[in-house]
Amino acid sequence: MQDPHTNLWRARNPSVAQQNRMNVGAIVESEMLDVRMAHRVVARPRPGTPKGDGARPMIAGRRLGQIEEYFIEGLTPGDTFIFAGQVLRFVGQRDTDALVVPAAGAENPSVPSYAGGKFPLSTFLAERVRQMLHDPKRQKKLPAQVREWIKLQKRRSVVPAPDQMLIETFPRGGKHYLVCYPFDGRLAQQTLGVLITRRLERAGKNPLGFLASEYAMAVWGLEPMGDLDLDALFDEDMLGDDLEAWLGESTLMKSTFSKCAVIAGMIDRNIPGAERKTGRQVTFSSDLIFNVLKQYEPDHLLMQAAFADAGEGYLDLRRVGALLRRVKGKLVHRDLPHVSPFAAPVMLEVGRVGIAGEAEEAILAEAAALIDEAMQ
Numbered sequence: 001m002q003d004p005h006t007n008l009w010r011a012r013n014p015s016v017a018q019q020n021r022m023n024v025g026a027i028v029e030s031e032m033l034d035v036r037m038a039h040r041v042v043a044r045p046r047p048g049t050p051k052g053d054g055a056r057p058m059i060a061g062r063r064l065g066q067i068e069e070y071f072i073e074g075l076t077p078g079d080t081f082i083f084a085g086q087v088l089r090f091v092g093q094r095d096t097d098a099l100v101v102p103a104a105g106a107e108n109p110s111v112p113s114y115a116g117g118k119f120p121l122s123t124f125l126a127e128r129v130r131q132m133l134h135d136p137k138r139q140k141k142l143p144a145q146v147r148e149w150i151k152l153q154k155r156r157s158v159v160p161a162p163d164q165m166l167i168e169t170f171p172r173g174g175k176h177y178l179v180c181y182p183f184d185g186r187l188a189q190q191t192l193g194v195l196i197t198r199r200l201e202r203a204g205k206n207p208l209g210f211l212a213s214e215y216a217m218a219v220w221g222l223e224p225m226g227d228l229d230l231d232a233l234f235d236e237d238m239l240g241d242d243l244e245a246w247l248g249e250s251t252l253m254k255s256t257f258s259k260c261a262v263i264a265g266m267i268d269r270n271i272p273g274a275e276r277k278t279g280r281q282v283t284f285s286s287d288l289i290f291n292v293l294k295q296y297e298p299d300h301l302l303m304q305a306a307f308a309d310a311g312e313g314y315l316d317l318r319r320v321g322a323l324l325r326r327v328k329g330k331l332v333h334r335d336l337p338h339v340s341p342f343a344a345p346v347m348l349e350v351g352r353v354g355i356a357g358e359a360e361e362a363i364l365a366e367a368a369a370l371i372d373e374a375m376q
Helices: 014-023 069-073 123-134 144-156 186-202 241-249 252-264 279-296 301-314 317-327 343-347 359-375
Strands: 032-040 058-068 080-083 086-094 097-102 165-172 175-180 207-212 217-221 331-335
Touching: 032 069, 032 086, 058 069, 058 080, 058 086, 058 097, 144 359, 165 343, 175 186, 175 343, 186 207, 186 217, 186 241, 186 317, 217 343, 252 279, 252 301, 279 301, 301 317, 343 359
Parallel strands: 032 097, 165 331
Antiparallel strands: 032 058, 080 086, 086 097, 165 175, 175 217, 207 217
C-alpha cells in the first residue's frame, strides 16, 4: 500500500513482507526430480478376487539419481529415455519423484538435456576454429589424428574457407542426410535445425529429425536432398514467419513466460507455513495467465520479456541471424555418395551416452562401421 504522506510503498502487514522476501529474486532455479525405480504393491489377494496386478498401484523404489523437471514434463507415460547407463520407460510423476521401469531393447530413447548444456561457443572461439581448419600453418600445431582427419576431409569432400559454410548431402541406411557446418555452437545450430526442418517439410522432403553438435547440424529424411535450392533454404527470412509459427506451436514460450512471471512476482513459489510449490503447480498457474494475455493482450510487457528471454537464452536468435548473414551467397555444396569424415562425429552424437545391456555391442558395431565408411 502507498503511504499518503510520503508517497512511499510499503507492505500491508508483516506476513506480506515475509512472503515477498521469500520469493524475490531474478534467478529461477531448475527444479530437480528424483528418478526412482517403480514397482507394484505386493498384497495378498482377497478370497474371490481375480488374479492380476492391474489394480495395484505403483510405488517409488530405489533412487537412481536426479534429473531436471522440465525434461520430465516433456515426456508422456510410456516414453523411454537414457539415464544411469540404461534405458528406462517413464511411468509417471508422483510429487518430486519420476517413476520409471527398465525398458531394455526400446528403440530411439531420448537423451536427457540440462539447462547447463545450453551455453554456446563464443563468437571469437568459433572464428578461430574456422580459421584453423583452413590454415595449413595452424594445422601443424594440431594432433596427428586431427591433421589426418582434415586431410581425409579434403580428399573426400572439401574444407570450406572461413567465410563459407559447407553443406553435404548423402544417403545412408535407407535415409537421406543434409549436414551443414556453421561452427557456431550447439545452441544456435539447434535453433537452425528446428527452422530448417520446417522448411524441408514444406519442400516435401519428409524430414524425420535433426541433431546439432558444437560445430555441425544434421537433418535426415526420406527423400534425397541434393536437389534443394540451398540459398533459399538458408535465407535469413526464416527468422520471420517460420520462427513465429514454431514458437506458436512449441511449449518454449510458455516455459519462458513461467520464469518471467515468477521473477515479476505474479506467482509465488514459497508461502509462509505451506510447502513450496512444485514446478508443475507453477506451470499450471503460469499457463492460465499466458493464455489470457496471448488472447487479450499479446503486447503485454511480460509477453515481450518472455519472447526476448526465449530469443537470447534458449534460441540464440542474434547468433543465428549473424550466421545466416555471414554465409549468404557463400554456401559450398557437395552431394556425396557416402558419409564424410566431418559428418561422422555429428552422426555419432545420438550414441554419446552409454547404454548398459544387450544393445551396447550393436551400438559400438554401428559406430565402427560408420567411422570406417567415412575414413576409408
